[in-house]
Amino acid sequence: MDVVEALQRQATACEDLGSPMYAELLRLLVDDYEVGGASAELLSEYEGRSFGDAIGLRLLAAVHGLVLSGAAPELAAFYPSVGGTWDPVLGWEAFEQVLRSRLGEVRSLLTQPPQTNEVGRSAALYGGLLQLVAAVPLPVRVYEIGASGGLNLRADRYRYVADGRSYGLADSPVVFDPAWSGQVPSVDLRIAERVGCDIAPVDPLTPDGALTLTSYVWPDMPDRLARLRGALEVARQVPADVRREDAVSFLRGLELSPGHVTVVWHSIMWQYLRRVDRSAIEARLTELGAQATESSPLAHLSLEPHRVLTHEHGSDGYVYRVDLQVWPGGTRRVLGAAAPHGQDLQWHVN
Known part of the structure; x- marks a missing residue:
């Protein structure tokens, strides 16, 4: 995929998901790139990469991080995340100036894997x-693959309100209201282990880690920012083990445990894996599933996009499904669907 197409697709996604600021900024980047501006010097080497490389999000996060850290005060006046107001003319001029003046720093930040540890997806995983x-x-x-900072590993420590009922931790600083539509059971849930892996994990307990995670939240989405800040507070209270390891190696080292249900879960990370790694993960889950018993079951829970044909337009689209497979038996169920950040979650009637 060429850079222009990747930026245009990301602009559409930002617009659809509620960030008019980033939608506008990405379209201004397209214009700048096509005339050989500052963005061309930064992004031309990414021609031909897959959309999953998220080059647009990487660039926006790199600049947002500079704003959050106080290193780009000339741009802060236009970023709502630090009290500014977006302006497409003056804001773009300040953004372009940051690209030119901090070219080397931004180029270095672009090499880091995306870290979209979206707390909103916890509702789908917890439900x-x-x-x-x-x-x-x-x-x-x-056990979470692609865990980033491990914030979703604390999903049971957040509060979810739906249909007049409350789930999770009553006094949590992270609140989803409404969390979802549809019915889910209220059960006694106890998490005995919280373990994740990531090829470049972020430590949410450090200032640099918190800055990185915050930089990937879109500046004009205050609800997402509030959830993230609450989740960082929870992370300081609830330990989770996130290891620097690829998903295939991580799962090859996983074994089942008598008296526990072992859950492998992930959310909006499948696109970042190579096809060969996806196949290896599926093979390992099948292998573990063959070892599962009633006293040591295995489950695979995910929130991931699935391509569908939209009959209205005769073109491909995506549905973000919550899928669950349980062994022994390997029974699969589609539990529901949500938007990419976990909002508009609808549970299916079973």
Whole structure:
């Protein structure tokens, strides 16, 4: 995919998901790139990369990080995340100036893997976990691939409000209201282990780690920023083990545990994996599933995009499904669907 197409697609996604600022900024980047401006000097080497490389998000996060750290005060006046107001003319001039004046620094930041540890996806993972434990009432071991900072590993420590009921931790600083539509059971959920892996994990307990995670939140989306800041507070209270390891190696070292249900979960990370790695992960889950028993079951829970044909337009689109597969037996269920950041979550009637 060429850079212009990647930026245009990302602009559409930002617009659809509620960030008019980033949608506008990405379209201004397209114009700048096409005339050989500052962005061309930064991004031309990314021609031919896959959309999953998220080059647009990497660039925006790199600059947002400079704003959040106080290193780009001339741009801060236009970023709502630090109290500014976006202006497409003056804001773009300041953004372009940052690209030119900090070219080497921004280029270096572009090499880092995307770290979109979106807390909103916890609602899908937690709600799926409740449905699993209703059927398999055992303590849970959660193993997350592509865990980033491990914020979703603390999903049970957030509060979810739906249909007049409250789930999770009542006094949590992270609140989803409304969390979802549809029914989920209220069960006694106990997480015995919280372990994740990432090729470039972020430590949310450090100032640099918190800055990195915040930089990937879109500046004009205050609800997402509030959830992230609450999740960083929870992370300081609830330990989770996130290892620097690729997903295939991580799962090859995973074993089942008697008296526990072992859950492998992930959210919006499948696109970042090579096809060969996806196949290896699926093979390892099948292998572990063959070893599963009623006293040591295995579950695979995910929130990932699936391509569908939209009949209205005769073109491909995506549905972001919450899927659950449980062994022994390997039974698969589609539990529901949500938007990419976890909002508009709708559970299916079973």
